[in-house]
Amino acid sequence: MSHxxxxxxxxxxxxxxxxxxxxxxxxxxxxxLGYQKNLERAQDAKAxxxxxxxxxxxxxxxxxxxxxxxxxxxxxxxxxxxxxxxALVHNAGAYWGGIAPGKPDANGSWFxxxxxxxxxxxxxxxxxxxxxxxxxxxxxxxxxxxxxxSSPGCNNSSSPYLSYVSPGISKASVEYLVRHYAKQLxxxxxTCNVIIxxxxxxxxxxxxxxxxxxxxxxxxxxxxxxxxxxSPREVxxxxxxxxxxxxxxxxxxxxxxxxxxxxx
Numbered sequence: 585m586s587h588x589x590x591x592x593x594x595x596x597x598x599x600x601x602x603x604x605x606x607x608x609x610x611x612x613x614x615x616x617l618g619y620q621k622n623l624e625r626a627q628d629a630k631a632x633x634x635x636x637x638x639x640x641x642x643x644x645x646x647x648x649x650x651x652x653x654x655x656x657x658x659x660x661x662x663x664x665x666x667x668x669x670x671a672l673v674h675n676a677g678a679y680w681g682g683i684a685p686g687k688p689d690a691n692g693s694w695f696x697x698x699x700x701x702x703x704x705x706x707x708x709x710x711x712x713x714x715x716x717x718x719x720x721x722x723x724x725x726x727x728x729x730x731x732x733x734s735s736p737g738c739n740n741s742s743s744p745y746l747s748y749v750s751p752g753i754s755k756a757s758v759e760y761l762v763r764h765y766a767k768q769l770x771x772x773x774x775t776c777n778v779i780i781x782x783x784x785x786x787x788x789x790x791x792x793x794x795x796x797x798x799x800x801x802x803x804x805x806x807x808x809x810x811x812x813x814x815s816p817r818e819v820x821x822x823x824x825x826x827x828x829x830x831x832x833x834x835x836x837x838x839x840x841x842x843x844x845x846x847x848x
Contacts (some may be wrong), residue, residue, distance in 0.1 A: 590665045591827065592657055592712070592719070594618040594648050595676030597629040599786035600733065603816020604673055605629065607824040609637035615640050616660050617655070618676060640664070648676040649706030654714045669722040671729040671827040674712050674758075677751070680704065683791045684747045696750045708754035709761060716765055720774065720821060728774035729827040730765065732758050736780060739838055742846040759838055766836030775835040777826050782842025785813035809844030 591608045595601040598619030605617055615633065619626040626643040633641045637815045642660050661669055668696030680700040688694045695701075712732060719730065737744040738755040745752065759778050766776040793801050807814055819841050825831050826839075840846045 587663075589670045590616070590661065590668060592618070592661065592669060592715075593673045593675055594715070595620070596658075596673070597622070597626040597643060599788050600688065600781060600784055600816045600819050601673075601675040602629055603818070603820035604675060604823045605633060605820070606637075606817060607820030608671065608673075608827060609633045609639045609641070610836060611824045612637075612639065613671065613827070614640040614665065616657060617800070618644050618646070618648065618657060618660075620647055620670045620678070621645060625719075645797075647701060647707075648674075648711045651714060654711065654718065655777035658718050658722070667722050668724075669719055670724075670727055671731070672715055672719040672821060673731045673733070673827070674715055675733045677707065677733070680750065683795065684751075686747070686795065688746070689773060691701045694746045694749045700750045701753070704751045704754035708751070709757040712758050712761055714775075716761075719838075720769065723774055725770075726773040726832070728769070728772070729831070730762075730769075730774065730776040731823050731826050732757055732776075732778040734760050734778050734780045734838065736840070736842065736845055738780070741780070741838065741840060742848070745842075759828065762838070763836050770835060773832065774829065775826070777831075778838045779819065779822060779826075780807070780838060780840045780842065780846070781806060781814065782821050782840065782845035783813050784819060785815060808848055809842065812843065814841065814843060 589614040594606050597619040598604045630641045630643050644656050644660050680703045734755045736742050738752050762778040
């Protein structure tokens, strides 16, 4: 009898999310991948994963701050996988306005305003609650894994980044929710953890390089920890471990994957 495995990865068709999808597919997971609006990129990711790993892949478009998008993820799971889910990875993210603010306002405040605040609350903690509450009704005891993706500076393992205050507040809330759900779901032996990637080489760094200059960005990376970029597949490998029986006794942790960035 086949024991198939299904994972939902938000923001799973590019960047870190795609590295996660690659590693989960290599581990035998069928996939539902969320994407925001780039259908061509999503279809390319689907074709590559299906061709390389011989798994089933479905892509679902929409912005994660919208409840309708979460509903669409689970309609896809219900329609194509009999309502069964083994792993949930909430990776999707974006910047309000496309990039973090480069300087504070005239009063020295980095806070971007309440509209940005609500945007990040919808994308991170609100979406995570919606995802988990639906996911756990589709997970079997002892066969469920939940992973969130946070950022450096959102807990006390490293100093906060002033320019990151608006998304940082929301990701800090997700880190609390991870511990909450880990405790709530422990009797069912469903795990819940959060990873904290450091400098990971993806196209998302393009606007930062354009703003700061390539030499300054490379100098920053080369001044910290292992003095190199991480890769999406390195992050994905850790997530695949957390979504496996090998990590069945690991829950409620916040795990940096940053080459020592948090030790600065």
